[in-house]
Amino acid sequence: xxxxxxxxxxxxxxxxxxxxxxxxxxxxxxxxxxxxxxxxxxxxxxxxxxxxxxxxxxxxxxxxxxxxxxxxxxxxxxxxxxxxxxxxxxxxxxxxxxxxxxxxxxxxxxxxxxxxxxxxxxxxxxxxxxxxxxxxxxxxxxxxxxxxxxxxxxxxxxxxxxxxxxxxxxxxxxxxxxxxxxxxxxxxxxxxxxxxxxxxxxxxxxxxxxxxxxxxxxxxxxxxxxxxxxxxxxxxxxxxxxxxxxxxxxxxxxxxxxxxxxxxxxxxxxxxxxxxxxxxxxxxxxxxxxxxxxxxxxxxxxxxxxxxxxxxxxxxxxxxxxxxxxxxxxxxxxxxxxxxxxxxxxxxxxxxxxxxxxxx
Amino acid sequence: xxxxxxxxxxxxxxxxxxxxxxxxxxxxxxxxxxxxxxxxxxxxxxxxxxxxxxxxxxxxxxxxxxxxxxxxxxxxxxxxxxxxxxxxxxxxxxxxxxxxxxxxxxxxxxxxxxxxxxxxxxxxxxxxxxxxxxxxxxxxxxxxxxxxxxxxxxxxxxxxxxxxxxxxxxxxxxxxxxxxxxxxxxxxxxxxxxxxxxxxxxxxxxxxxxxxxxxxxxxxxxxxxxxxxxxxxxxxxxxxxxxxxxxxxxxxxxxxxxxxxxxxxxxxxxxxxxxxxxxxxxxxxxxxxxxxxxxxxxxxxxxxxx
Numbered sequence: 001x002x003x004x005x006x007x008x009x010x011x012x013x014x015x016x017x018x019x020x021x022x023x024x025x026x027x028x029x030x031x032x033x034x035x036x037x038x039x040x041x042x043x044x045x046x047x048x049x050x051x052x053x054x055x056x057x058x059x060x061x062x063x064x065x066x067x068x069x070x071x072x073x074x075x076x077x078x079x080x081x082x083x084x085x086x087x088x089x090x091x092x093x094x095x096x097x098x099x100x101x102x103x104x105x106x107x108x109x110x111x112x113x114x115x116x117x118x119x120x121x122x123x124x125x126x127x128x129x130x131x132x133x134x135x136x137x138x139x140x141x142x143x144x145x146x147x148x149x150x151x152x153x154x155x156x157x158x159x160x161x162x163x164x165x166x167x168x169x170x171x172x173x174x175x176x177x178x179x180x181x182x183x184x185x186x187x188x189x190x191x192x193x194x195x196x197x198x199x200x201x202x203x204x205x206x207x208x209x210x211x212x213x214x215x216x217x218x219x220x221x222x223x224x225x226x227x228x229x230x231x232x233x234x235x236x237x238x239x240x241x242x243x244x245x246x247x248x249x250x251x252x253x254x255x256x257x258x259x260x261x262x263x264x265x266x267x268x269x270x271x272x273x274x275x276x277x278x279x280x281x282x283x284x285x286x287x288x289x290x291x292x293x294x295x296x297x298x299x300x301x302x303x304x305x306x307x308x309x310x311x312x313x314x315x316x317x318x319x320x321x322x323x324x325x326x327x328x329x330x331x332x333x334x335x336x337x338x339x340x341x342x343x344x345x346x347x348x349x350x351x352x353x354x355x356x357x358x359x360x
Numbered sequence: 361x362x363x364x365x366x367x368x369x370x371x372x373x374x375x376x377x378x379x380x381x382x383x384x385x386x387x388x389x390x391x392x393x394x395x396x397x398x399x400x401x402x403x404x405x406x407x408x409x410x411x412x413x414x415x416x417x418x419x420x421x422x423x424x425x426x427x428x429x430x431x432x433x434x435x436x437x438x439x440x441x442x443x444x445x446x447x448x449x450x451x452x453x454x455x456x457x458x459x460x461x462x463x464x465x466x467x468x469x470x471x472x473x474x475x476x477x478x479x480x481x482x483x484x485x486x487x488x489x490x491x492x493x494x495x496x497x498x499x500x501x502x503x504x505x506x507x508x509x510x511x512x513x514x515x516x517x518x519x520x521x522x523x524x525x526x527x528x529x530x531x532x533x534x535x536x537x538x539x540x541x542x543x544x545x546x547x548x549x550x551x552x553x554x555x556x557x558x559x560x561x562x563x564x565x566x567x568x569x570x571x572x573x574x575x576x577x578x579x580x581x582x583x584x585x586x587x588x589x590x591x592x593x594x595x596x597x598x599x600x601x602x603x604x605x606x607x608x609x610x611x612x613x614x615x616x617x618x619x620x621x622x623x624x625x626x627x628x629x630x631x632x633x634x635x636x637x638x639x640x641x642x643x644x645x646x647x648x649x650x651x652x653x654x655x656x657x658x659x660x661x662x663x664x665x666x
Contacts (some may be wrong), residue, residue, distance in 0.1 A: 040468055040579030042475055070580055152607065155622070161629075178583045191633040195583040198614070200574045201378060205618040208370045221476065225576040244476025359629040 029270050031055060031262075032089035033067035034080055035094035036219075037194035043219040044193065044239040044256070045069065048095045048118075051258030058263045062270065063159065076303055081106040085113045091269045093262065094118065097162050099263030103127060114274050116265060119164050121345055122314025123276050126267030130261060133282030134311045135171035135255035135344070138215075139319035140290055140305050141236050144252060145213040146176030146183050147301040148234050156187045157199060157216040157223055161359045163347040165217045170351045171319045175308070177353055185354055186211055196222035207233055214249075224250055234296070240290040252305070260286065280341065283313040319360065320344065325352035366619045372499040372568040372612075376507050377573055379611030385589035386596070386603045387517055388561025392423065393593055394521065395554035396534035396657035400456025401424070401441055402562050404463020409563025410435040410570040411467040414479055414577045422517040423482040427506065427567050434554040436564020437463060446548045449661045460586070475577060482506070484574050488608045506568055510519025511604065513561070518600040527654075530554060534655035537662040547662050592634040595644035597652035602644060610640045 037045040052065050066084065071077045077099050084092055085106060091114045094103045100120035107115045107127045115127045119225050122130055145154050152303065154176060158165050169187060176183045186209060188202045195218075203214050203223035213234045216223045221242050227233040227249035237253025261279065269275040281287035290309050293302045311317035322333030327350040333339060350358060385402050394401050412433035417426025441459045444450040482504045490501040521527040530550060532540045537547045569585070570577050588610065596602035617632040625632070 038468065038579035040472070040475060042578060166402075186622045186624075188618055189629050189633065190628075192583070194580070196574050196576070196578045196581040197378075197381070197569055197583065197585065200619050201374070201615060204374060205615065205622050206405070208367060209365045209619070209622045220578050220581070221576060222574050222578065222581075225574055229481075229575065242476075306612075356624045 002315060002353060005145060028064045029059075029062060029091070029266065030087075030089045031063055031065045031266055031269075032081075032084035032092040033065065034071050034094045034096075034099060035069040036071060036073060036090065036098070038069050038097055041194055041219050042221045042244075043237075044217065045095070047240050048093070048257040048258055051262040054259035056265050059266065059270075063266060071099075075234045078102040078106055081115075082109070085110040089113060091116065091266060091274075097160070097164060111342060114265075114269055122146070123278060125276060128265075128275075128277045128279070130277070130279040131164070132258075132287040133257055133280060134254055134256075134288060135167040136282040137288045137290055138168040138171040139175045139312065140177030140309050141215060141252065141254065142172030143179055143308055144293070144297055144301060144305050145172065145215060145234070145236075146178070146180035147304075148251070148297065149176075149180065149183060149213045151210045151212045152180065152182045152291055153184050153186055153210045153212065155203070155209075155211030155214045156185055157202045157206070157214065157218055158187055158189045159193050159218045160191060163345060166350070166358060167347050168215075168217055169354065170347065173353060173354055174319065174324070179304075185357055187354075189359060190218055192218065194219045196220045199223050200226040201204055203227060204230070219244065237291050243291065246292070247294035247296045250294070251296050252293045255289035255291050257287055257289050260309065279343075283309060284315065304348070326350070327354055328351055361614070365623050369495060369498045372621055373502065374615050375608065375612040375641070376499075376503055377611075378615050379607040380507050380510050381568045381573060381583025381619050382585055382589055382592065382610060383514065383604065383607040384506075384565030384568065385562045385586060386592045386607060387510070387513055387556035387600065389593045390598055390600060390603055391517060391530070391561075392554050392558035393567075394534045394598055394655055395551050396537055396655050396660065396662075397445065397551050397555055398439055398452045398456065398659040399438065399459070399555060399558060400453060400457025400590065401438065401463065401580055401586075402558075403421045403439050403584070404460035405434040405559045405562035406463075406566035406569075406586045406589075407467040408437050408463045409566035410581060411471040411566075412563065412597070413567025414570040415470065415474055416478055417479050417571055421480050423480055425507070425569050426571055427564055429438070430563040430567030431560035432563070434559040434561070434566070436559070437466075438562075439552070440556045441559075442552045445661070446551050446555075449663060452659050452661070459644050464580060469578050471579060475579075477577070479571050479575050479577075504572060506564070506572065507611060513589060514600045514604050521600070531655070534657055537660070541662070541664060547664075553663075562589075565589070567602055574579055577642045592640070592644075594650065594654075595641060597644075597648040597650075598655065599652065602647060605647075606640055606644050609643060610636050613639045646663060 033209050036043045039049040068080050085320045093116045095118045097119045117129050119131045120129050199218045199222040203226035206228045216238045224235050224245040227235045234251050235249040239256050241253045274357040318338040320339035323335045324333040326332045409430035410574040413430030417423045442456045443453045485505050487501040491497045497561040533550050541547050592606045596606045613636040617635050
């Protein structure tokens, strides 16, 4: 018992000492990353970590990066952020929606540290938000999915019913419906970002209930494996390319490319020009990429998908263009009208034609 | 709502698959706790088994060899815990937590080159005529060997604990290690064996995830199943029969709630999502009203000099 006590004291002393050293060491800019899953998830967190590695490579010795992976959303994440700030981080990226309030709370305690919260909407003097217009990629997926399905049932694995996910469902549905009026979406909420067993179960259930195309908004590649096992089911890579599952079941993907943004913001901190911003970039700016469309997709469908992608990138087409009604039949967008960013950012309704209710 | 789109046969069949990893891990931990040791490292041993089984199965092309090596890997890792807690008398709670962290890190390291690879498929057991029985045949007799092995293991453990001399000794060690020691039983040795058995079971449970249920390797893929197994042992009052019930309830309600969601049932999704936890706890708590209690020496350190 005594030995344990001694060890504990020694460890604590060591911790305080290293903490103090880090704080006093001012030349290097320290950038912290808080991840919701493991860096090896092959999806969402993997791409954020690629962005972190790009920052390291770009700045070399000028910058030191630290990260903590698999941090649960909610109060526990505050502890991790506080620890990072105490250890001298100058800039902290918190990379999941559920870190929104914790980020704001911790940021108010460390006014000199800059925070960047991904996919949220609350800003402060030292908190920026950034996100990608994933729904632009979803529109391309919806077009391909609507063409590929033979059962006319498309399965959709949602994580949490937050605006980002709901936007994706609506965007995919609108395009799928355009090319295939009989299409139906079956939506399952997994209530997790990362749980391979549960994601695989969700995919299997959807396949058993007749879906032959699966879209996922969770982070692991488990649904891809489940679809491969079932055979004759199409999927799309989510957040990352997931090219290991090409050409079947994965026929295309949405790729998040955070590296340019992370480098730009780190540079701003080094230069002392960092300001609160609300960045929301899409295919045009390169933050959202469309992974290679494989030969499992008919040539004419592939061509149409690429045309839609280019039109969205140039701003010619907006995925949410009227006439569109809400699920209850009430009018939302008039003919030719496009959705404004405010509505999109807080989207909490399905468009007309989708069945089921959004959990509130 | 269109409940007709739920196929009860497929639902029940996937229930058995969903419950198997949990069942393996919980049965292993049951033996460990019956021997008076609290090993919180189930999650770490499971994920180590998942990665070890996956690597061996991919390299050798044999899922059976994969499961075997997963058991060995889980047991080896658990022996580390046994060494710390039984020889050096380290705190069991802290050592168990450390084992989980160690296992998660180790598996991530080992599995780096195995992301995105498809494992050799585990063959379904050919039960011939039995599988042709309508309904029951498809539900019960179309699985791989491991599903049945988990059930057989539960029965074997019940038999071992209550009908054999060795089981009696194991329980004696768990109830009162000083008395067992005074009777001349090797408390530490018996606990070593129990811990290794628990590790092997957790390893197999993990490998079932990576080889059959998902099937792929992803870092951190157990995502908390080990903790659920730990809780399940307590709620099942350390009884193998109730562990089966609990694991099947948990797996079953989980698959059912996903099915109901996909079918568009008019039940709020939040309630569906929490239902596996709620139903399992509720049923097992009601059942454990019969004054069953934990092994008396659970979590207490033992040294022959005491």
